[in-house]
Amino acid sequence: RIVYVNGNWVPEEEAVVSVFDRGFLMADGVYEVTSVLGGKLLDYPGHAARLERSLGELGMGMPMDADDLLEVHRALVEKNDLVDGMIYLQITRGNPGDRDFAFPPAETPQTVVLFTQSKPGLADAPKAKTGMKIITIDDIRWGRRDIKTVQLLYPSMGKMMAKKAGVDDAWMVEDGFVTEGTSNNAYIVAGGKIITRNLGTDILHGITRAAVLRFAREAQMEVEERPFTVAEAKAADEAFITSASSFVMPVVEIDGAAVGTGAPGSVATRLREIYLEESLKQAI
Numbered sequence: 664r665i666v667y668v669n670g671n672w673v674p675e676e677e678a679v680v681s682v683f684d685r686g687f688l689m690a691d692g693v694y695e696v697t698s699v700l701g702g703k704l705l706d707y708p709g710h711a712a713r714l715e716r717s718l719g720e721l722g723m724g725m726p727m728d729a730d731d732l733l734e735v736h737r738a739l740v741e742k743n744d745l746v747d748g749m750i751y752l753q754i755t756r757g758n759p760g761d762r763d764f765a766f767p768p769a770e771t772p773q774t775v776v777l778f779t780q781s782k783p784g785l786a787d788a789p790k791a792k793t794g795m796k797i798i799t800i801d802d803i804r805w806g807r808r809d810i811k812t813v814q815l816l817y818p819s820m821g822k823m824m825a826k827k828a829g830v831d832d833a834w835m836v837e838d839g840f841v842t843e844g845t846s847n848n849a850y851i852v853a854g855g856k857i858i859t860r861n862l863g864t865d866i867l868h869g870i871t872r873a874a875v876l877r878f879a880r881e882a883q884m885e886v887e888e889r890p891f892t893v894a895e896a897k898a899a900d901e902a903f904i905t906s907a908s909s910f911v912m913p914v915v916e917i918d919g920a921a922v923g924t925g926a927p928g929s930v931a932t933r934l935r936e937i938y939l940e941e942s943l944k945q946a947i
């Protein structure tokens with residue numbers, strides 16, 4: 664694999680950052696994930712816009728403008744012959760050379776890394792046909808989940824709890840209401856409506872979520888943005904998740920209880936088709 668590190672293209676074995684990097688010492692950094700299908704980037708403008716917002720919320724600026732960043736993404740796809748997969752973009756506040764809680768001067772160079780992850784047949788994941796099983800766990804993350812930081816310890820622990828329980832993922836719950844999945848946004852379908860938590864500081868503003876809700880409304884499906892409980896989810900007709908790397912995935916079991924018929928629902932299946940078709944049309 665060829666990796667981008669601070670303006671250089673290097674083989675992954677030679678791709679290194681400083682041990683004093685604040686990403687390593689303080690989780691002081693943000694990231695983005697953009698999917699690639701057939702060598703093309705999905706929803707790139709949305710991911711670039713969210714990156715700028717995440718950086719801004721932490722007092723950082725973009726390392727280069729969105730067009731130049733797009734060229735880096737494109738070059739990475741080309742250099743790695745990436746057909747289907749993901750591009751990870753990691754930006755930290757960099758390395759002032761000493762360990763200090765205080766932020767270094769604003770002119771300190773950021774650490775900017777991009778790498779690819781190949782996933783042949785990404786759009787044909789078998790789980791789209793069978794559906795995912797999930798458990799619910801407490802959401803004990805910090806209060807600014809709208810910023811896409813590299814602090815992924817609790818989501819990693821959540822994935823391990825799911826693995827231990829023999830299921831695919833976990834939905835996180837706060838005050839009885841579902842916030843989101845460990846790496847995806849959560850939805851139910853009940854009373855003929857698509858219900859998903861409203862945006863705020865307690866969930867990540869999913870780029871796939873924005874696209875899917877837009878497509879749903881365009882297709883005259885009713886959408887309600889509000890928190891829902893675990894009990895509502897278990898009694899729902901359907902459940903599903905969205906993320907850049909899984910698109911739309913049906914959820915068929917929550918804490919051991921079947922959702923609806925226990926098979927992927929028609930709304931989730933249709934939204935997956937619409938999302939893949941429409942976002943591929945706009946892929947760059």
Ligand code: PMP
Nearest residue numbers: 846847848867869870871906907
């Ligand atoms: N919530 C969390 C916690 C996530 O990590 C992700 C995936 N990055 C999402 C939601 C989905 O966001 P997106 O559709 O932009 O991938």
